[in-house]
Amino acid sequence: MAKKLYIKTYGCQMNVYDSERMADILSPLGYELTSSPEEADLAILNTCHIREKAEQKMYSDLGRLKDHRKNQDGKKEPMIIAVGGCVAQAEGAEIMRQAPFVDMVFGPQTYHRLPEMIARATRAADKKTGKGRGVVETDFPMESKFDALPQTEISRAAAFLTVQEGCDKFCSYCVVPYTRGAEFSRPVREILEEARHLVQLGTKEITLLGQNVNAYHGEALNGSGEWGLGRLARELGEIQGLERIRYITSHPSDMTEELIEAHRDVPQLMPYLHLPIQAGSNRVLEAMNRKHTRESYLAIMERLREARPDIALASDFIVGFPGETDAEFRETLDIVEKVRYAQAYSFKYSIRPGTPAGVMENQVPEAVKAERLQELQALLNQHQHEFNTQTINKTVRVLLERKGRLEGQLMGRSPYMQSVAVFAPERLLGQIVDVEIKEAHPNSIAGTILTTEIASAA
Structure with a gap:
């Protein structure tokens, strides 16, 4: 009988990739993915240390997994609970202290050792004690994890x-x-x-x-x-x-x-590039140790647009970095106006233990950070919507990747990373088709597949 594997992925695309590789590694051991933590034989939280309140979300999810395991009393081998990823790497000992029921903690460089870790956890003490099995792998290995990946x-x-x-x-x-x-x-x-x-x-x-x-x-x-x-x-x-x-x-x-x-x-x-600038002020960029200036960044934007005039640009922004003044925040808004991003991600600065910025003076009050973030996101959202609106009545090539929420709807991505919705037969999944855009929304566009594309796939 197949074992059930539940993985919750937090954060960046690197973590998405890592979670997929974990599933690949565990497949030969008989593990099949499930979206239901209640039925899992092995549950992994693949954590991210970048996003705000990452630790709080992880501990909340761990509490729910503990409750699910309590309800598995009839199982011969109740659920193994594991924490992987960047939070595990940075705070492995603290996780084991605050959540002693956790069985395995491993960093992003060591997930290729999962079969060995599971074997060690399985040989460990009786689960009825309520204490985790204490398998911790957070050292940086000498070998490359890629050498062991199927x-x-x-x-x-x-x-x-x-x-x-x-x-x-x-x-x-x-x-x-x-x-x-x-x-x-x-x-x-x-x-x-x-x-x-x-x-x-x-x-x-x-x-x-x-x-x-x-x-x-x-x-x-x-x-x-x-x-x-x-x-x-x-x-x-x-x-x-x-x-x-x-x-x-x-x-x-x-x-x-x-x-x-x-x-x-x-x-x-x-023709899409995600190139984070983080802030528009040279003083703030220097305090962030970003190693570039607003001028050098804008010069790159100019060179990119000369090379590929239709390129769409995306970025990341942090508002409220320690010491950031209102005038320096206005410099960030100025960068946004100059570049006009097709997409962007923006966050309030939050302290990460062990980082230099975490002990800097002049921490910006939360209320000020929230106000600045709201103003920045309003401008970014306006530009993204304008970019999407420019595609109306144009034909774009779309890779159809998955089913949509509505009956008969498929979802895909344009060359510019826009989310595109169409109504089309399911046989077109995995195909690149021409779509004439009819609608533009703040976070997506929608259109109609050209009839020649549908006929050719029949």
Whole structure:
């Protein structure tokens, strides 16, 4: 009888990728995914330390899992409860102290050891004591976790492929260098092999992942020297059947001319770039240790638009960083007006223990942060809606990825990462089709598939 695996994923696309790999690793052990924590034999919370109140959400979910396990008294082996990801890496000992019923704690660099950890947990003390089994794996291993990963056998029209992990930037507000470790890039050969395998399974779009993905510097195909992300994108563009290439998340300091030129020359590289600036004030950027200025960032925007005039831009923003004045916040709004982002993510600054910004003076009051965030998001939402409205009556290529909420509705993504809704036969799932856009909403667009596309799929 198959065992049931429940995974709750918090935060970034790297965590989404990691959760998928965990499911792949555990599949040979007989684990099948379930969306119901109540029936799980193994429940994993794959945590993120970036989002606000990450720890509180995790402990709340852990309490619910504990209650679910109490209701499994009839089971020969009640649920194993595990915490993975960045919060686990940073606060493993504290998790075991506050939630002693947790069985396993492991960092993002060690999930390839899950079979071994489960075996150790299974051999541990009797579950009736209510005490967890105390398996903790939060050291950074000497070996690469990628060496132990199986290639997925699940067909996905759009797939993630991690090419780089870790961060050497040490932004003063961020815990990623402490939870993901130093920058590591996979060899080009491994990436191309995995990409070809995904395409054979039906993948049409691959998103390259990394904490600082454009810092990629993997070993070249011939073993001599290194390739950057631009060179890698060109090689991926030669794979027959791979129709779309994306990458996230990037740092302005690593936006090379080679990569900008790839946006001009590689048709599979989608005209969309998520390039976080975080703030518009040079003083705040320096305090954040971002290693770029507003001027250098705007120069990159100009070069990108020269190379690819139709490119859509996205960003991240933090408001209320320690010491941020009203005038400095206005500089952030000015950047938004100058760039006019198609999409953006914005957050109030929140203290992350162990980071330099957490002990800075002049912490901004919560009420001020909330007011600034509301004003910033109103402007960002206005620009996003305007960008979506510009697509009305235009024809865009859409990769249909999943069913929508309505009967007969399919959902997909435009080249510019817009969410697109259409009414179409289910047989078109996984296909790239031409859609004439009829409606624009704040967070999505909707349209009609051209009749020639439907007929060709019949």
